[in-house]
Amino acid sequence: MITKMTNAKTIYLVDDDDDDRMLIREAIEGIVKNVTIVEITDGQELLELIEKVNLETDPSLILMDMNMPRMSGIESLSILKSNPSLRHIPIVMISTTSNNELIRQAYDQGINAYITKPVSIQEYNHLAEAINVCFLSNYPTLKSIPASINLTTQQILIIEDNHDHWELMKLTLNTSMPNIKLTRTEDRESTLLFLTDRLKNAQPLPELILLDLYMPNRSDGLQILAAIRNFFTMHRLMMIPIIVISSSDHIDDIKESYRNSANGYMVKSPDLEDSLFYFQELAHFWKSAITLPKKV
Structure with a gap:
């Protein structure tokens, strides 16, 4: 029986698309236990909220779209990672872009990972489990690695x-x-x-x-x-x-x-x-x- 970590986690979900936020939120809440998701519509709103919270406990993770009005993900990422008091917050960028230069720029600015935005419910669930395991320090919810996954070259x-x-x-x-x-x-x-x-x-x-x-x-x-x-x-x-x-x-x-x-x-x-x-x-x-x- 997999042991679940019980510490509460808070995720800031930053995306200007209402449907995308809903799908990501539902997938995460279906996988991750004891999680609070705060929805934010752009980078400027994120920075304004960060100034008001207790950084000792909040947030555990930021999930952020790359392309947003007022302030893009890349712009807000640069500001967050250049601030020593905020560098400890892991940031995962989720976007539809396949532009290699933009992805490279995001890593250069300090993102922890880049994930292509899902297009199916199965992919949203896959994203949620990846976030659960890789960035929230939680144990896997199910022993369910697909048999087709090939790790032979890793x-x-x-x-x-x-x-x-x-x-x-x-x-x-x-x-x-x-x-x-x-x-x-x-x-x-x-x-x-x-x-x-x-x-x-x-x-x-x-x-x-x-x-x-x-x-x-x-x-x-x-x-x-x-x-x-x-x-x-x-x-x-x-x-x-x-x-x-x-x-x-x-x-x-x-x-x-x-x-x-x-x-x-x-x-x-x-x-x-x-x-x-x-x-x-x-x-x-x-x-x-x-x-x-x-x-x-």
């Missing part, structure tokens, strides 16, 4: 300093996803060496990075996160999604991870089966639901 880098934890993760993930390629590094130096060697030898970089936050201290994990971000910026590479993983569900740990540009935060379950399925869902959604800029 390469994942796991940064974990505890050898026993790594062996357990490797065993369980390889058992459930036998064709996935897993690599482990143990600290900042070995991580940068691995990335440098892959780049130098023209080998594919990982498609997803899972970073343990306490390495062994939180500051160590955050330093590794910053070092990876700096590596990709310095070499002008497309950024790889980095998901921070931890046994801690403390709000300060979550906020600091997002403040330091983590794409997502995953709370490990004490139950092995739950954690295994959580990893599967996480990999599945970052592969199938979330759009990254294409290489040019």
Whole structure:
């Protein structure tokens, strides 16, 4: 039985289209438990509301359309991410655009993820489950990964300093996803060496990075996160999604991870089966639901 996290979450849903807001809201409320959704019609209204709320508790996530009147998603995103007191709020942009330059610009401005706006009820439910797992630190609601999902080409880098934890993760993930390629590094130096060697030898970089936050201290994990971000910026590479993983569900740990540009935060379950399925869902959604800029 999957354990559900009970902490209340608030989502700001920013979109000028009434029908789109309704469909997204209904899908999320059908998947995510104990959630409050605040509907907002444009970026200017979002900024006005943010000034009035208690940022210690509100919001947990912003879902925002790219194209809106008065102030676009890109404009409000830039303002939010340039404010140190607001950088901890994860922002997922949802839009119909397939313009690679706009998607790249949104990531450069600091969005946590870009999701193409759904066109069917099934896709809206898929979006809601992706949001639930990847950005609200909740465990999957159902053990229901479609059998057709193909993760055979996905390469994942796991940064974990505890050898026993790594062996357990490797065993369980390889058992459930036998064709996935897993690599482990143990600290900042070995991580940068691995990335440098892959780049130098023209080998594919990982498609997803899972970073343990306490390495062994939180500051160590955050330093590794910053070092990876700096590596990709310095070499002008497309950024790889980095998901921070931890046994801690403390709000300060979550906020600091997002403040330091983590794409997502995953709370490990004490139950092995739950954690295994959580990893599967996480990999599945970052592969199938979330759009990254294409290489040019």
